[in-house]
Amino acid sequence: MKAEHYVGGVFRSDGPAFPLFSPADGAEIGGVPEAPREVVDDAVAAAREAVRGPWGASGVEERAAAMRRIADGIQARFGEFVDAEVADTGRPRAFAETVDVPRAIGNFRAYADLLYGRPERAYTTQVPGWSTGGGQALNYTVRRPLGVVAIISPWNLPLLLMTWKVAPALAAGNAVVVKPSEETPSTATLLAQVIDQAGLPSGAFNLVHGHGPGAAGEFLTGHPGVDAIAFTGESATGSAIMRNAADHITPVSFELGGKNPALVFADADLDAAVDGTVRSSFTHSGQICLCTERVYVERPIFDEFVERLGARARELADYGPMISAAHRDKVLSYYRLAREEGATVVAGGGAPSFGDERDGGFHVEPTVLTGLPETARTVREEIFGPVCHVAPFDTEDEALRLANDSPYGLASTVWTRDLSRAHRVAPRVETGIVWVNCWNLRDLRTPFGGVKASGIGREGGEYSLDFFSEPVNVCIQI
Numbered sequence: 001m002k003a004e005h006y007v008g009g010v011f012r013s014d015g016p017a018f019p020l021f022s023p024a025d026g027a028e029i030g031g032v033p034e035a036p037r038e039v040v041d042d043a044v045a046a047a048r049e050a051v052r053g054p055w056g057a058s059g060v061e062e063r064a065a066a067m068r069r070i071a072d073g074i075q076a077r078f079g080e081f082v083d084a085e086v087a088d089t090g091r092p093r094a095f096a097e098t099v100d101v102p103r104a105i106g107n108f109r110a111y112a113d114l115l116y117g118r119p120e121r122a123y124t125t126q127v128p129g130w131s132t133g134g135g136q137a138l139n140y141t142v143r144r145p146l147g148v149v150a151i152i153s154p155w156n157l158p159l160l161l162m163t164w165k166v167a168p169a170l171a172a173g174n175a176v177v178v179k180p181s182e183e184t185p186s187t188a189t190l191l192a193q194v195i196d197q198a199g200l201p202s203g204a205f206n207l208v209h210g211h212g213p214g215a216a217g218e219f220l221t222g223h224p225g226v227d228a229i230a231f232t233g234e235s236a237t238g239s240a241i242m243r244n245a246a247d248h249i250t251p252v253s254f255e256l257g258g259k260n261p262a263l264v265f266a267d268a269d270l271d272a273a274v275d276g277t278v279r280s281s282f283t284h285s286g287q288i289c290l291c292t293e294r295v296y297v298e299r300p301i302f303d304e305f306v307e308r309l310g311a312r313a314r315e316l317a318d319y320g321p322m323i324s325a326a327h328r329d330k331v332l333s334y335y336r337l338a339r340e341e342g343a344t345v346v347a348g349g350g351a352p353s354f355g356d357e358r359d360g361g362f363h364v365e366p367t368v369l370t371g372l373p374e375t376a377r378t379v380r381e382e383i384f385g386p387v388c389h390v391a392p393f394d395t396e397d398e399a400l401r402l403a404n405d406s407p408y409g410l411a412s413t414v415w416t417r418d419l420s421r422a423h424r425v426a427p428r429v430e431t432g433i434v435w436v437n438c439w440n441l442r443d444l445r446t447p448f449g450g451v452k453a454s455g456i457g458r459e460g461g462e463y464s465l466d467f468f469s470e471p472v473n474v475c476i477q478i
């Protein structure tokens with residue numbers, strides 16, 4: 001499929017094209033236009049026009065209806081979206097069919113529904129009462145859209161994570177300029193086509209393609225015409241964007257990297273804990289921000305857990321590739337580093353050989369490591385591949401100390417059958433999300449985000465609508 005920019009309701013392909021490669025077999029599958037600064041300027045100007053025009057004046061019913069038309073439009077082209085996501089990412093088809101595309105549809109439907117629970121532009125009121133001037137006043141608070149929102153998204157769940165921001169930003173009445181990852185431009189282009197068909201006022205949704213540093217991403221996040229930035233990606237990129245945004249004091253919502261811990265207590269249902277950790281470490285070949293890379297297991301069950309997890313990792317067959325040759329090389333460099341740092345490789349540890357066309361692709365083996373000190377880089381740094389390190393602990397306090405000794409704090413899992421322990425431990429794990437006896441069970445209304453280097457702010461349900469709008473207090477002397 002041909003990647004195009006979408007600016008002010010017009011598809012265009014300005015800028016030199018760069019090649020797109022299939023992660024599944026390394027074949028070149030297309031070219032992507034690299035947006036020059038002028039295209040970004042045009043997109044921001046078109047978004048501003050939309051904010052000042054009919055889209056900015058639209059009401060909740062109109063916007064909710066637009067969200068539903070977009071959801072229906074994706075549904076009507078479900079197969080094309082699946083094909084595009086599979087082509088760009090190399091992931092198993094079933095994953096795109098059951099996760100990526102349904103969740104994108106769900107993102108638009110969820111915010112259409114939420115809008116009806118939220119009176120337009122005025123959802124907090126205060127009765128007449130005390131005021132510092134001594135007189136009586138009526139205060140009420142309206143929520144106003146921020147204006148032009150820049151959305152920068154990553155390659156790991158391209159459509160899902162992009163729509164996770166686009167839906168609430170549009171629902172709250174903003175106009176958006178989206179820059180998807182340069183590795184995964186296709187579903188964003190399809191979404192632009194759907195939105196074009198859905199009849200949103202031109203400029204409400206704009207799309208520019210290109211790279212980050214020194215390119216479209218940087219032009220957009222440093223643009224004086226952008227009122228807010230919603231970004232998902234690496235923590236180091238978050239720092240760069242924050243520096244770039246600082247000149248204009250642009251507010252940010254950041255969903256960043258992780259080094260997520262699992263805490264497995266000896267009283268856990270071991271089958272469930274092993275199953276859950278196989279899923280949490282190896283789903284999408286570990287390329288989900290919520291994936292587990294550090295597993296802490298209470299000593300009495302440590303050996304059995306490691307043995308079972310290793311066996312399950314070796315059995316995995318139908319797994320997808322890393323997104324790019326560069327990312328494959330990065331993950332393999334951590335596999336080498338782990339050995340240099342003294343790890344025992346329980347499973348995997350290299351690149352697989354399938355004996356078919358996949359050998360041209362960017363696969364790495366699901367890998368289980370043990371034996372590293374907590375100071376090892378392999379244990380501290382985000383690898384973002386199908387790999388976890390398993391270490392023993394002896395007490396609840398030690399488990400918490402190990403889990404919390406990380407610069408990151410996105411998500412964690414706790415495996416125990418002791419109800420009191422679960423409630424005691426969960427709030428003490430320094431992550432924004434704690435799953436007890438499960439992983440990645442998601443209710444889209446709940447707060448989603450990380451602490452420490454894993455992010456700023458929360459998204460999901462009302463939390464997203466709050467970020468994408470500004471409370472404005474109106475005070476009337478009575």
Ligand code: NAD
Pocket residue numbers: 152153154155156157161179180181182210211212213214216217218221232233234235237238240241254255256257258288289382384410450454455
């Ligand atoms: P990345 O930071 O390399 O790129 C993300 C996006 O930022 C891309 O669109 C890229 O072009 C753009 N970008 C890069 N440098 C930029 C700059 N200087 N200015 C503006 N834009 C720039 O991340 P990635 O490799 O695409 O994704 C993987 C990372 O994302 C991992 O760290 C993962 O943990 C994280 N992630 C976090 C969440 C979450 O919800 N917390 C979800 C998914 C992925």
